[in-house]
Amino acid sequence: MKRKVTKAIFPVAGLGTRFLPATKSVPKEIMTLVDRPLIQYAIDEARAAGIEDFIFVTSRGKTALEDYFDLAPDLESALAASGKTELLDILRTTNMDSGAIAYIRQHKPLGLGHAVSCASKLIGNEPFAVILPDDVIAADKPCLQQMVEAYEDTGGAMVAAMEVAPEKTSSYGILDVKADDKSVFSINGMVEKPAQGKAPSNLAVIGRYILTPHVMANFAHITKGAGGEVQLTDAIAAEISQDRNVFGFRFEGQRFDCGSKAGFLQATVAFAMARDDLRDDLYAYLSDMMAVDKAAQ
Numbered sequence: 573m574k575r576k577v578t579k580a581i582f583p584v585a586g587l588g589t590r591f592l593p594a595t596k597s598v599p600k601e602i603m604t605l606v607d608r609p610l611i612q613y614a615i616d617e618a619r620a621a622g623i624e625d626f627i628f629v630t631s632r633g634k635t636a637l638e639d640y641f642d643l644a645p646d647l648e649s650a651l652a653a654s655g656k657t658e659l660l661d662i663l664r665t666t667n668m669d670s671g672a673i674a675y676i677r678q679h680k681p682l683g684l685g686h687a688v689s690c691a692s693k694l695i696g697n698e699p700f701a702v703i704l705p706d707d708v709i710a711a712d713k714p715c716l717q718q719m720v721e722a723y724e725d726t727g728g729a730m731v732a733a734m735e736v737a738p739e740k741t742s743s744y745g746i747l748d749v750k751a752d753d754k755s756v757f758s759i760n761g762m763v764e765k766p767a768q769g770k771a772p773s774n775l776a777v778i779g780r781y782i783l784t785p786h787v788m789a790n791f792a793h794i795t796k797g798a799g800g801e802v803q804l805t806d807a808i809a810a811e812i813s814q815d816r817n818v819f820g821f822r823f824e825g826q827r828f829d830c831g832s833k834a835g836f837l838q839a840t841v842a843f844a845m846a847r848d849d850l851r852d853d854l855y856a857y858l859s860d861m862m863a864v865d866k867a868a869q
């Protein structure tokens with residue numbers, strides 16, 4: 573019987589240099605889409621998929637992230653005393669059970685694969701999920717939940733995938749597939765950040781993975797890959813060369829690349845427009861702005 577996926581790794585050690593100067597003192601994952609930090613979206617998605625153990629791979633300068641998930645008794649009692657029950661309820665959605673979160677430090681920035689491998693002792697001999705909080709996915713059914721349900725049929729390793737523009741393939745892990753007409757499809761190979769013109773397809777890996785303990789074991793023998801870093805893509809690709817199943821999963825939903833400023837802004841607008849308390853004002857503002865812009869052209 574396949575084991576349930578109850579553990580997830582959140583690699584959050586990156587410096588977030590694309591968002592400097594903000595990330596000089598604020599971890600990128602604490603930056604907010606409307607009023608919730610990026611990491612909260614990732615945690616909510618993991619919870620919806622049945623994840624019970626949350627493993628954060630952090631680095632120096634990320635204590636704000638740990639504080640965010642701590643209880644805030646003073647704030648809670650102040651809100652309770654002033655009868656602000658709605659705010660109190662919102663605050664409580666961020667509470668995590670004691671012992672549910674583990675923080676591990678990646679001491680050197682050696683790559684995403686290395687970050688994931690830092691959690692290997694906590695994963696033990698179980699399947700696990702990896703969520704990259706930069707990839708925010710708006711979906712009726714959260715992406716990881718879609719994957720966990722598909723994994724119940726397939727087992728093996730599974731990566732979320734979507735088509736990207738051919739000129740963008742060098743920014744992603746790219747899949748080599750035989751036929752990808754179904755939502756779940758077999759992968760023949762995968763390559764991290766292929767050079768322009770060398771991509772086997774334009775199907776890119778998006779930051780949601782369900783992986784097996786074998787993948788973790790592969791880190792013992794893979795060497796540095798693209799960009800001189802230890803790549804998660806290479807550890808998953810090693811499964812294929814050992815004749816173990818790796819599947820791609822076309823998820824339903826809209827993905828925002830919140831690792832880029834344009835993607836972050838798009839996500840901010842999309843999430844704000846989905847909110848009853850913000851939609852009308854924002855819509856009026858954007859319409860006015862576009863009308864002025866058009867008139868000026």
Ligand code: G1P
Pocket residue numbers: 684704707743744745746764765776777778779803804805831
């Ligand atoms: C990482 C992975 C890459 C994947 C991408 C998705 O790259 O290494 O395979 O396609 O996330 O966002 P990064 O964006 O960290 O360079």
